[in-house]
Amino acid sequence: MTQTIPYCPAFEGKSIEQVNALLDDACLSLSIDKVNWQKQFPYKPLTSVMLARTDDTLFIKWHVNGIMLKAVYTEDNSDVYKDSCVEFFCLLPDGKHYINLEFNCIGTCSASRRLSRTEDVQHLQNDELKLIKRYSSLGRRPFCEIDGQFTWDLCVAVPFSILGIDGQLPRSIRCNFYKCADGTSAMHYLSWAPIDTPAPDFHRPEFFKELFFN
Secondary structure, eight states: OOOEEOBOGGGTTOOHHHHHHHGGGSSEEEEOOEETTTTTOOOOOEEEEEEEEOSSEEEEEEEEEEEEEEEOOOSTTSOGGGSSEEEEEEEOTTOSOEEEEEEETTOOEEEEEESSSSSSOEEOOHHHHTTSEEEETTOSOOEEEEEEEEEEEEEEEEEGGGGTOOSSOOSEEEEEEEEEOTTSSSOOEEESSOOOOSSOOOOOGGGOEEEEEO
């Protein structure tokens, strides 16, 4: 089935907080529900992602409901995957390098362009990271792991230039969305598109799935 990211010109000029409030009603909604390593990591927090775009920006909003919450990293390009974390990996048509954007639940971002997990890794610089606008329903203050039932949203605005798109949009991109929390007591590794590897590994572009732009 073709899945298309809708064009929403009304989002142009809106703050990230305003887009966060509007996105639920005008978006492509996807479930991040693949438990690829069921035996080792069966926990499955309820996670979805919503997408829309303007001419120059991709908007992504994750919605999470789970039993644990952690956010200790506050500096961009730190180990946010150890916190309560959501991620977006993207590969352009005919591209070799993919970009990985990783956010903890308070919006701290780690991002790079790379050929693989270990090959030609180029971290985004601070001036690029500052272009990614972020809104978290939890605020931006860090906290150690807390138990309970929590629902939270993270909305980000990613300029297409960050993804390597300058000028006309391609017809489609290949990508995957993830939910993880490596450094917590409720470790989990969920994806939107399934991943067929023996152990958790999100850096596998051969399993990315196609999304279209309208």
